[in-house]
Amino acid sequence: MAELKTTAAVSGMGHSMKRKEDPRFIRGKGNYVDDIQLPGMLYMDIVRSPYAHAKIKSINTEKALKIPGVLAVITGETLAKYNLHWMPTLMSDTQMVLPVEKVMYQAQEVAAVIATSRYIAADGIEAVEVEYEPLPVIVDPFKSILPDAPVLRTDKKDKKDNRIFHWEVGDRAATDKAFNEAEVVVKQDMHIPRIHVASIETCGCIADFDRVNGKLTVYMTTQAPHAIRTVFALVAGHVGLSEEKIRIISPDLGGGFGGKVPVYPGYVIAVAASVVIGKPVKWIEDRMENLQADSFARDYHIHVEMAAKKDGTMTAMRCKTLADHGYADAAANPSKFPAGLFSICTGSYDLKQAFCEIDGVYTNKPPGGVAYRCSFRVTEAVHMIERITDVLAQELKMDPAALRMKNFIPKEKFPYKSVLGWEYDSGDYAGALKLAMERIDYVGLRKEQLEKRAKGELMGIGISSFTEIVGAGPSKHFDILGIKMFDSCEIRIHPTGKAIARFGTKSQGQGHETTYAQIVAEELGIPASAVQVEEGDTDTAPYGLGTYASRSTPTAGAAGAMAARKIREKAKKIAAYLLEVSPDDLVWEVGKFSVKGAPQRSKTIAEIAFAAYTNHPQGMEAGLEAVSYYDPPNLTFPFGSYICVVDIDRGTGAVKIRRFFAVDDCGNIINPMIVDGQIHGGLSMGMAPALMEEITYDESGNVQGGSFMDYLVPTSMETPSWETDKTVTPSPHHPFGAKGVGESATVGAPPAIVNAVVDALSHLGVKHVEIPMTPERVWRILKEKGVAL
Amino acid sequence: MAMHTIKVTVNGEEHQATVESRLLLVHLLRENLRLTGTHIGCDTTHCGACTILLDGQPVKSCTILAVQADGHQLTTVEGLEKDGKLHALQQGFWDKHGLQCGFCTPGMLMTSCALLERNKKPTELEIREAISGNLCRCTGYVNIVKAIQSAAEQQA
Numbered sequence: 001m002a003e004l005k006t007t008a009a010v011s012g013m014g015h016s017m018k019r020k021e022d023p024r025f026i027r028g029k030g031n032y033v034d035d036i037q038l039p040g041m042l043y044m045d046i047v048r049s050p051y052a053h054a055k056i057k058s059i060n061t062e063k064a065l066k067i068p069g070v071l072a073v074i075t076g077e078t079l080a081k082y083n084l085h086w087m088p089t090l091m092s093d094t095q096m097v098l099p100v101e102k103v104m105y106q107a108q109e110v111a112a113v114i115a116t117s118r119y120i121a122a123d124g125i126e127a128v129e130v131e132y133e134p135l136p137v138i139v140d141p142f143k144s145i146l147p148d149a150p151v152l153r154t155d156k157k158d159k160k161d162n163r164i165f166h167w168e169v170g171d172r173a174a175t176d177k178a179f180n181e182a183e184v185v186v187k188q189d190m191h192i193p194r195i196h197v198a199s200i201e202t203c204g205c206i207a208d209f210d211r212v213n214g215k216l217t218v219y220m221t222t223q224a225p226h227a228i229r230t231v232f233a234l235v236a237g238h239v240g241l242s243e244e245k246i247r248i249i250s251p252d253l254g255g256g257f258g259g260k261v262p263v264y265p266g267y268v269i270a271v272a273a274s275v276v277i278g279k280p281v282k283w284i285e286d287r288m289e290n291l292q293a294d295s296f297a298r299d300y301h302i303h304v305e306m307a308a309k310k311d312g313t314m315t316a317m318r319c320k321t322l323a324d325h326g327y328a329d330a331a332a333n334p335s336k337f338p339a340g341l342f343s344i345c346t347g348s349y350d351l352k353q354a355f356c357e358i359d360g361v362y363t364n365k366p367p368g369g370v371a372y373r374c375s376f377r378v379t380e381a382v383h384m385i386e387r388i389t390d391v392l393a394q395e396l397k398m399d400p401a402a403l404r405m406k407n408f409i410p411k412e413k414f415p416y417k418s419v420l421g422w423e424y425d426s427g428d429y430a431g432a433l434k435l436a437m438e439r440i441d442y443v444g445l446r447k448e449q450l451e452k453r454a455k456g457e458l459m460g461i462g463i464s465s466f467t468e469i470v471g472a473g474p475s476k477h478f479d480i481l482g483i484k485m486f487d488s489c490e491i492r493i494h495p496t497g498k499a500i501a502r503f504g505t506k507s508q509g510q511g512h513e514t515t516y517a518q519i520v521a522e523e524l525g526i527p528a529s530a531v532q533v534e535e536g537d538t539d540t541a542p543y544g545l546g547t548y549a550s551r552s553t554p555t556a557g558a559a560g561a562m563a564a565r566k567i568r569e570k571a572k573k574i575a576a577y578l579l580e581v582s583p584d585d586l587v588w589e590v591g592k593f594s595v596k597g598a599p600q601r602s603k604t605i606a607e608i609a610f611a612a613y614t615n616h617p618q619g620m621e622a623g624l625e626a627v628s629y630y631d632p633p634n635l636t637f638p639f640g641s642y643i644c645v646v647d648i649d650r651g652t653g654a655v656k657i658r659r660f661f662a663v664d665d666c667g668n669i670i671n672p673m674i675v676d677g678q679i680h681g682g683l684s685m686g687m688a689p690a691l692m693e694e695i696t697y698d699e700s701g702n703v704q705g706g707s708f709m710d711y712l713v714p715t716s717m718e719t720p721s722w723e724t725d726k727t728v729t730p731s732p733h734h735p736f737g738a739k740g741v742g743e744s745a746t747v748g749a750p751p752a753i754v755n756a757v758v759d760a761l762s763h764l765g766v767k768h769v770e771i772p773m774t775p776e777r778v779w780r781i782l783k784e785k786g787v788a789l
Numbered sequence: 790m791a792m793h794t795i796k797v798t799v800n801g802e803e804h805q806a807t808v809e810s811r812l813l814l815v816h817l818l819r820e821n822l823r824l825t826g827t828h829i830g831c832d833t834t835h836c837g838a839c840t841i842l843l844d845g846q847p848v849k850s851c852t853i854l855a856v857q858a859d860g861h862q863l864t865t866v867e868g869l870e871k872d873g874k875l876h877a878l879q880q881g882f883w884d885k886h887g888l889q890c891g892f893c894t895p896g897m898l899m900t901s902c903a904l905l906e907r908n909k910k911p912t913e914l915e916i917r918e919a920i921s922g923n924l925c926r927c928t929g930y931v932n933i934v935k936a937i938q939s940a941a942e943q944q945a
Contacts, residue, residue: 025891026879028826028866035825200830200892254892287831509890509927677886680929708835716917716930
């Protein structure tokens with residue numbers, strides 16, 4: 001980071017300013033969806049399927065409707081009258097809102113009860129009688145893709161199998177040739193299991209349709225309010241919902257992590273109910289509904305191979321992957337990328353050949369493919385490359401750090417064109433790993449490991465040197481349902497020199513109200529404390545694609561800087577007028593223009609702002625405001641090197657993370673305190689699937705892990721004290737050199753932990769351990785190897 | 790459904806309410822009294838977002854019935870600030886970046902408030918044990934621990 005340009009009073013870039021949003025949260029005055037009560041509001045609860053695959057023979061609503069306070073029961077038949085029983089997913093697949101013929105996964109929405117209180121709505125769903133006829137269930141994606149598997153999506157007329165897509169990237173022939181010529185080849189199968197973001201706030205909404213003026217307002221847990229508005233207009237346009245009459249308000253969100261990007265059936269049913277009844281309808285999921293029906297991530301079955309020379313030079317990589325999407329492809333990937341940005345899988349290494357093929361497949365599980373704090377399948381890609389790198393090191397008996405150093409893309413080669421087509425903007429991978437090794441005393445740890453091993457103790461050291469890919473657009477390649485992935489900012493400077501800045505993104509805890517204000521402060525010299533940041537209301541904020549995939553700083557943050565620079569250009573003309581000089585004679589220092597060679601003659605931004613409304617030059621429009629829609633020229637490529645030290649209990653198989661040192665490089669930093677917080681949280685959500693979290697299904701498609709009893713979110717006891725440091729390699733194309741950071745640690749951490757566990761067991765012949773590395777799974781390995789106590 | 794008239798003192802203020810037997814305490818607070826700082830995150834006593842103090846003890850208000858609170862003293866996050874001055878824990882969480890989305894924060898504050906009442910100088914392990922029934926998905930707990938340590942120092 002360059003020197004600070006602003007004082008703490010202004011708090012531009014680089015200041016660890018305390019968060020502007022915190023005063024309301026620490027007082028319990030946040031405003032989350034379930035905190036909102038509207039006059040006459042009704043409550044909705046949802047009947048869900050006990051079967052993973054079944055015909056619906058009948059739905060009897062009579063008893064439910066007899067309960068005092070139950071006003072309506074909505075079924076698929078109700079919605080079918082308006083052709084609203086199906087909706088598009090963000091990947092242009094289709095998904096049921098409510099079923100008419102059959103259910104496709106356990107906990108699928110079957111009917112909705114609208115009542116005067118949430119308790120009566122719950123009574124109502126107990127009284128709805130549904131008769132099912134169970135159908136054969138497919139939970140295993142390897143069975144689902146077989147040619148003779150029963151076709152699940154019988155709603156699709158021409159569908160003859162369960163395949164969603166087949167996607168290939170890279171040169172297959174050239175890669176195969178490199179493998180044929182290789183001195184060493186290693187192979188590994190790995191599964192990245194199905195997991196759930198489990199933000200502490202579940203999903204929900206209040207749909208409020210005003211029959212008098214035809215306006216629909218939806219208070220909603222969404223990370224992408226504008227995109228949602230457009231989807232609603234497209235889905236319900238034929239019943240009269242026009243986009244100018246739809247207002248989406250995303251209030252404070254209790255975490256998102258990707259789980260609040262999709263449109264879930266509950267939102268649509270609540271909207272339909274409010275339109276039909278003419279009153280506000282609130283729907284809030286409980287935790288079981290949230291864990292059993294929404295926002296699943298991952299579920300990639302990977303086979304990967306690496307070719308290399310005997311000296312450790314990597315020459316080629318190839319992989320074949322089966323992606324289990326559940327019954328609908330509801331991922332939120334850019335439309336041209338069915339497996340997201342998985343082709344970042346050559347990682348930090350200067351690989352000359354690579355080839356990937358990925359098949360997406362339907363099963364009787366809830367719609368999957370949503371992110372888990374990960375930008376479009378990058379976690380799967382990083383797991384694969386960082387794991388196979390360690391498998392190669394083990395095969396060659398090389399130190400995994402030395403193998404990485406040998407194969408890193410050298411920093412002189414940036415911008416670097418990867419063999420799978422990405423142009424990495426900037427990087428210094430060796431620098432990050434070197435710093436991590438020094439900070440954790442890698443050499444000392446290896447010595448300690450030898451001593452421990454001699455005593456029969458199981459200690460392991462694992463490395464992950466990941467490369468992220470975030471900040472989508474550019475719009476040339478990136479869109480969601482055809483909407484280009486730019487983002488936006490509108491800034492208005494008030495006459496007294498204060499500002500309001502509105503953005504097309506939506507914070508879920510990342511601290512945008514603070515960091516965006518700091519961007520404006522840096523560019524205009526207006527104190528960040530005097531810049532009011534607003535997001536999440538589609539009636540006021542400029543159009544943007546929302547917050548996910550670590551894209552806010554790279555896109556909307558950039559838009560903030562560009563809008564501020566437009567304002568500065570106009571301010572310069574006003575200052576020239578006030579100082580009676582040519583604009584060319586002025587120089588900008590933070591917060592003021594002064595005359596070249598006469599610094600005492602100057603005008604502050606506050607003076608200029610006042611003049612913009614009280615004394616502006618003739619021929620110039622009054623006011624001082626600007627809007628920017630920023631379309632990034634490229635993605636950004638944050639990176640880092642993580643080193644994890646584990647001790648394994650030979651009695652229980654429990655893995656304890658003794659130390660974890662994270663060196664991250666996200667380019668120039670807006671607020672170091674917030675970046676550290678993002679890394680801490682990201683590391684925790686990287687540790688979680690590595691050690692604890694997994695959602696599995698039995699043969700009948702019954703979900704196992706559908707409540708916090710079974711789905712183990714890490715507590716303060718399992719989570720170690722994360723240690724962090726940073727290197728700073730600015731992005732050359734971003735307006736202020738930033739790259740984005742929210743997901744780096746979730747992406748980078750899991751293979752460091754797996755590599756540490758395998759390292760602890762490598763002398764026993766262990767080459768790979770699947771995640772989550774639960775005590776049971778590890779203990780079974782210890783038992784097999786004869787070292788369990 | 791049988792109805793009951795109950796009296797509870799919340800943040801020093803006495804309230805009377807007529808409630809169904811099955812009404813959860815968290816709903817009494819959030820919907821009847823409109824104290825929405827206490828949150829609901831799981832319904833099964835795992836996440837701790839609904840933690841309040843009942844006669845000074847931290848309890849999870851999503852698994853207590855409102856009628857069980859009859860005659861008791863309750864403190865919610867809204868009761869921490871006194872005379873316009875933030876509680877040391879509120880200040881600590883703000884100073885040390887002990888929160889991100891803010892959803893678990895009220896429960897974290899109430900649990901740690903009870904901890905500091907019974908242990909003025911908790912060790913890191915004691916802090917981690919005390920908050921182990923409160924889930925946070927954003928912070929990785931590192932800065933929450935620092936925030937509680939900072940509050941303990943401020944109060945010393």
